[in-house]
Amino acid sequence: MKLSQKHEEFRQKIREFAEAEIEPKASSLDEKAEFSFDTVRKLGEMGILGMVAPKEYGGTGHDTVSYSIAVEEISRVCGSTGITVAAHNSLGVYPIYLFGNEEQKRKYIPPLARGEKLGSFGLTEPGAGSDAAGTKTTAVLDGDSYVVNGTKTFITNASVGETFVITAVTDKTKRYKGISSFIVEKGMKGFTIGKKENKMGLRGSDTATLIFEDLQIPKENLLGKEGEGFKQFMITLDGGRISIGAMALGIAQGAFDKALKYAKEREQFGQPIANFQAIQWKLADMATQLEAARHMIYHSSELKDKGERFIKESAMAKLYASEVGTFVTYQAIQIFGGYGYMSEYPVERYLRDIKLCEIGEGTSEIQRIVIARELLR
């Protein structure tokens, strides 16, 4: 597929912004494991934090193709910022937009879309990862509020987020049909944030635990109806996967661009290493895989924009982009040789960052389950 002129111009705009404002800080944020609120402010000004919400709720109302391009371009220079944006938009804002009532949308989306607040999504639990329906967090209705107890783990934007969509079991007897979702605000009594995780990569992104101890959520913060939580997060993840695929694509493209440049500059045996066939073929394979991944990401984005079924395509795009992305990034280090292993050069960060794309929002194993289920349906 060929992108429209409008999309190409949008890419150029985001690329310039990302290279000027995000890339210079990427290495230092990684080294210090530091989250940049300054970057968040700039992302907000650019409208990148309201991409999936329409203008009436303070968003920019971009289509999914544009959103994928934005995540791709940001991740191309900084994976940590990429996942912050992806989690905020796809998991923080989008479920409220999709499943919230008018009041909830008016109340919660505008500050998120403007980037005044960051959004976050609490689904995974220590005992419920791939088996997300195995949620143990409970929500018991007591008068005008639900009393929630449980723990959510590996939550992106946990300690920097202010608006959370979380899942909890409201009816144990109905198993996955007894899961509901709620909007939780930072500072609600009984809601605390656990320690920040020490991760392999994406160290400039925020990952922590959400702890609910007799947390009281007002009844009106129920998202949709009781028992709809499972269906809601499945739909949320279908869309979210495209953004993780776009993130993988961006990181891998960034690593590829750097490796291509290095191969032309680095001389060994009296000539640039790009003259050697083994390096040329590596570059050819990397570029081919990136091209395929890019088409899959845009294709699934377009299906979503057209309102067509895209479950299989988004899972395929995420699976393929993250797996070949890891391979491409891995090969980029190889082209850099010893320098590639040193933190002075960015490609080792890219490999640590991209590995998460094969894990977050459904592991590659889960994507294969989703794809197989669609095939056998």
Add this chain to the structure above:
Amino acid sequence: MDFELTEEQRMVKEAAADFAKNTLAPRAEEFDQNEEIPKDIYQELASLGYMAIMIPEEFGGSNFDFISYILIMEEFAKACAALEISISVHNSLVGDAILRFGTPEQKKKYLPILAKGEKLGAYSLTEPGSGTDAGSLRTSAVPKDDFYLLNGTKTFVTNAGIADLFVVFVSTKPELKSKGISCLLVEKGTEGFSIGVSEKKMGLKASDTRELSFSDCKIPKENLLGKENEGFKIALSLLDPSRIAVGAQSIGIAQAALDESLKYSKERVQFGQPLCNFQAIQFKLADMATQIDAARLLVHRAAYIHSQGVRCSREAAMAKLYASEAANRIVNEAVQIHGGYGYMKEYAVERYFRDARVTEIYEGTSEAQRIVISRHLLKD
């Protein structure tokens, strides 16, 4: 054909495994976090004979054979790959180099103190402009009176910040290129010899990696190892055993990753049952184990040939190439099996993933191994 270890080799392996499991493994995460291996570990290693594994007893060494050395390296790498590479460089690229190419005086002077762990060794071939193309190194050593005058920069030197004795390759006759390279023993503290800051790396963070620079540094001629202008031969002949050792390191990391994955997949329950009940996970484990066995057989074959005093460049390159690539596939799957936990530093597989990456780069990249192998194939 005999795939059995000798009684002595088995005992050596068991002793190394015990030490690694009890002393190294529990502290490996701490070493990684602090980016440092504490001195007391080296003293303990020396007291157990691990600082002079293949050195004869007359110099205070343990006098083990090369296969035993490889078995020890695998066990150490299983527990802590950063410590393993430090010890491997000290043993095979410094101690063994002096044993094989040193004069009687050099052996008497250096081997006992290396064995006692009083001095740690480092080895330096690579330069900023000469990596895979090692023969093009530029650090110059101009012969004058009774010394060489050194100028130049060496990079990615393991143990640099903690070593006392450096095996350094220099160009004594630049016009002869690789045939004008010599090997020198350089002591820490020599005037004009400085050591750079510790490099930040993706993995093997506890191993120390730095740049060396020489500025009008005078090295006495008696510190020449082997003959003048025959240094490249020394470098090449040290590469075979050290490639086999990197193969052993790769297997060690991969085995540790498989062990952790087996344990985790039996404990972790999802969808009401342990992960290991799922066929997709079972097949992953099967592939990991098969690759480890294949890699180990290649490494042991190369080690056996080398121990017979026969050149094994092709076999060493194959062992290193296959083992390092397999190790990286295996650690990748190990992280995958651990899911989100595998991405967290709390779990050892996160470190294995970072540590394994360099096995495909140092002691000759995978590309360099393929050059060696294909050259052998096309020779006849």
